[in-house]
Amino acid sequence: MxxxxxxxxxxxxxxxxxxxxxxxxxxxxxxxxxxxxxxxxxxxxxxxxxxxxxxxxxxTDRNALLQAVSQTAMAHLARTMEAEQAALPPATDEAAAARARFRAVGTGYLRFAQEEPGLFRTAFHVPGDMAHAAAPTAAGAAGKTPFELLGAALDDLVKAGLLPEDRRPGAEFLAWSAVHGLAALLIDGPLRGLHPTQAHDAGQHVIDMIERGI
Amino acid sequence: MxxxxxxxxxxxxxxxxxxxxxxxxxxxxxxxxxxxxxxxxxxxxxxxxxxxxxxxxxxTDRNALLQAVSQTAMAHLARTMEAEQAALPPATDEAAAARARFRAVGTGYLRFAQEEPGLFRTAFHVPGDMAHAAAPTAAGAAGKTPFELLGAALDDLVKAGLLPEDRRPGAEFLAWSAVHGLAALLIDGPLRGLHPTQAHDAGQHVIDMIERGI
DNA sequence: CTCCGCATGTGGACAGCGTACACAAGGCTG
DNA sequence: CAGCCTTGTGTACGCTGTCCACATGCGGAG
Incomplete structure (x- = not known):
């Protein structure tokens, strides 16, 4: 029954x-x-x-189903990023905390890409329109999409004085580009099959570059 | 006939x-x-x-055909990058030339992604193994693959004293990550449909970030 | 110069896919 | 309790990738 x-x-x-x-x-x-x-x-x-x-x-379509699946996968990504931030040890001062939270955004993103490559690729497979990557269905537990999580972390960086205000506009696209590109190289690019610890190091290097160059 | x-x-x-x-x-x-x-x-x-x-x-397969097409698309990418370097105005000194050539690598890459998104996505669609992104079939007129063009540009940067030698190892992956990520965002990410000039600016900003953060 | 082998192209078939159309079931509202 | 309208079914079509047996005729052996 x-x-x-x-x-x-x-x-x-x-x-x-x-x-x-x-x-x-x-x-x-x-x-x-x-x-x-x-x-x-x-x-x-x-x-x-x-x-x-x-x-x-x-x-209406197979595509509509895929879209819904994609949104859900995006929400999973958001939750992984949130979890990465939540697992952070308590920081000494507010600036260190903001910096750690910012790095956790990237680290969580890359962790998800490696642990769930199928879902990651699905989340970013958007045949029609990706504008609704900001849709609430793509959000995690805190109601924030991956993109919004990144934006919040950057805002905190500015508040903490670690990022000059005039560098803030458009910074999400710089950071996102670098991390997303690495994810692509790791998942099905020439960096595929890298040992997880090496992949983690590569991720940290990319995030270092972002912090320096943003 | x-x-x-x-x-x-x-x-x-x-x-x-x-x-x-x-x-x-x-x-x-x-x-x-x-x-x-x-x-x-x-x-x-x-x-x-x-x-x-x-x-x-x-x-043997549809996949084998797709693979061959993918390699050819990669070769087209290489040629676009070479063309971007070839179109550079004569530089004042060697350092400026090296820097311009490095930036042209990224600019050509991004130009190809936007002008031929279908071919770009096909070039990086590697179902089986992308190790042979270094295969000669993927090379441009000068016999260099996109990856090798980037490596050469980075070597020149070191020779010109613009990049400390200890930062050279692994630098291709930092640069490639950033540029490839932007391409993804531009082609079918949230930056899709950006006006070409805006897209070009975004590209220059990403390359700026790379130069600072590499 | 002829003949035949083997690489190359053909024909027919099959399962699986997305999707359109007409039909069946049965919970919800009156 | 009646019927409607949402949800699931059945059948069918054209498209795909791929398997198999067969046809063709180019190039080398004799």
């Missing part, structure tokens, strides 16, 4: 009850293992124990 | 003669317009005026 995500034939109620979320969850698992191109509509419906066309009651 | 890439039925010789290259060429055009996922085996063979299975005499 239980069982809702089994094979095809058995479900006790005609209605699934929560198909939309079930599809997103299934898509998320597919994305985790194989990246965005592995998010296959028919596979997701199969996992949800439903016929392929049922998906069209909740998503 | 000419005419080899027509419709399906007409080709005068039973053998195509240069099918492998024809398929790569067709794939390149598909990639230009729609990125890596647009490189469809059947479409390429159609364009070459050949039956789908003919492709399997030259590529």
């Amino acid at each position: 239980p069982s809702a995500e089994n094979d095809k034939p058995n479900r006790e109620t005609y209605r699934h009850g929560d198909l939309r979320n079930a599809l997103i969850e299934a898509g998320l698992e597919l994305a985790r293992q194989g990246g965005p191109e592995a998010v296959v509509l028919r596979a997701a419906t199969r996992q949800a124990g439903v016929v392929p066309n049922a998906a069209y009651r909740h998503f | 000419p005419s080899a890439e027509n419709d399906k039925p007409n080709r005068e010789t039973y053998r195509h003669g240069d099918l492998r290259n024809a398929l790569i060429e067709a794939g390149l055009e598909l990639a230009r317009q729609g990125g890596p996922e647009a490189v469809v085996l059947r479409a390429a063979t159609r364009q070459a005026g050949v039956v789908p299975n003919a492709a399997y005499r030259h590529f």
